[in-house]
Amino acid sequence: GAVVSQHPSRVICKSGTSVKIECRSLDFQATTMFWYRQFPKQSLMLMATSNEGSKATYEQGVEKDKFLINHASLTLSTLTVTSAHPEDSSFYICSALRDRWRAEAFFGQGTRLTVV
Amino acid sequence: EDQVTQSPEALRLQEGESSSLNCSYTVSGLRGLFWYRQDPGKGPEFLFTLYSAGEEKEKERLKATLTKKESFLHITAPKPEDSATYLCAVQGSGSQGNLIFGKGTKLSVKP
Numbered sequence: 445g446a447v448v449s450q451h452p453s454r455v456i457c458k459s460g461t462s463v464k465i466e467c468r469s470l471d472f473q474a475t476t477m478f479w480y481r482q483f484p485k486q487s488l489m490l491m492a493t494s495n496e497g498s499k500a501t502y503e504q505g506v507e508k509d510k511f512l513i514n515h516a517s518l519t520l521s522t523l524t525v526t527s528a529h530p531e532d533s534s535f536y537i538c539s540a541l542r543d544r545w546r547a548e549a550f551f552g553q554g555t556r557l558t559v560v
Numbered sequence: 561e562d563q564v565t566q567s568p569e570a571l572r573l574q575e576g577e578s579s580s581l582n583c584s585y586t587v588s589g590l591r592g593l594f595w596y597r598q599d600p601g602k603g604p605e606f607l608f609t610l611y612s613a614g615e616e617k618e619k620e621r622l623k624a625t626l627t628k629k630e631s632f633l634h635i636t637a638p639k640p641e642d643s644a645t646y647l648c649a650v651q652g653s654g655s656q657g658n659l660i661f662g663k664g665t666k667l668s669v670k671p
Contacts, residue, residue, distance in 0.1 A: 448603075450603065476656060476657050478657070478658050478659075485663070486663060487564075487647075487661040487662060487663045487664065488604070488647070488649075488659075488661045489661075490658050490659075490660075493656050493657075493658055495656075501656070535601075537603045537604070539658075539659070541657045548609065549594070549606075549651075549657065549659060550606055551596070551603040551604045551605075551606070552603050553602055553603045554601070554602060554603040556601065
């Protein structure tokens with residue numbers, strides 16, 4: 445299967461600071477990447493869709509000024525959580541679309557963010 | 561609205577005890593139904609994609625089937641290493657490629 449690398453896997457930050465999470469597709473080009481958030485014992489919830497070279501599309505209720513997404517190349521998308529607060533603590537997972545028409549999506553390892 | 565419901569929420573099996581996990585879905589124009597395995601603290605690991613009713617796919621002890629309303633993940637003679645949360649997701653024709661996930665079934669296999 446295709447490989448998607450997400451970094452870091454775990455981060456602890458102080459309230460009010462910003463944290464950047466990287467998502468890379470290692471062996472394929474991904475024009476579209478997705479960012480999900482997962483709370484304990486809950487489903488993955490889509491936060492935003494990231495398209496290379498254009499602005500991200502955010503789901504309803506997701507603050508675009510708090511969760512900055514940049515998709516600068518066909519293999520890299522970043523999610524920056526700005527001015528993080530304890531309620532932003534969660535498990536963030538990225539996904540890269542290898543083939544849109546065959547719906548082949550592969551996931552990164554996830555990032556556990558803890559804001560103290 | 562696209563929706564995915566998985567049952568049961570949790571399933572405990574003895575090693576070798578076969579069973580099935582259910583995924584019921586409603587979607588406008590199914591482009592694909594996905595099964596993933598997720599271990600604690602990890603991202604989902606791709607298992608199968610099913611595209612049309614009647615399709616079946618197998619991988620080791622797992623077999624996925626699809627009808628127009630639901631999918632089953634059959635686990636034959638499971639082993640403790642099969643313990644994980646199994647996620648079902650759908651992609652509809654109106655999406656940009658994103659997936660709608662169910663809450664998952666947490667499977668525990670005891671030796």
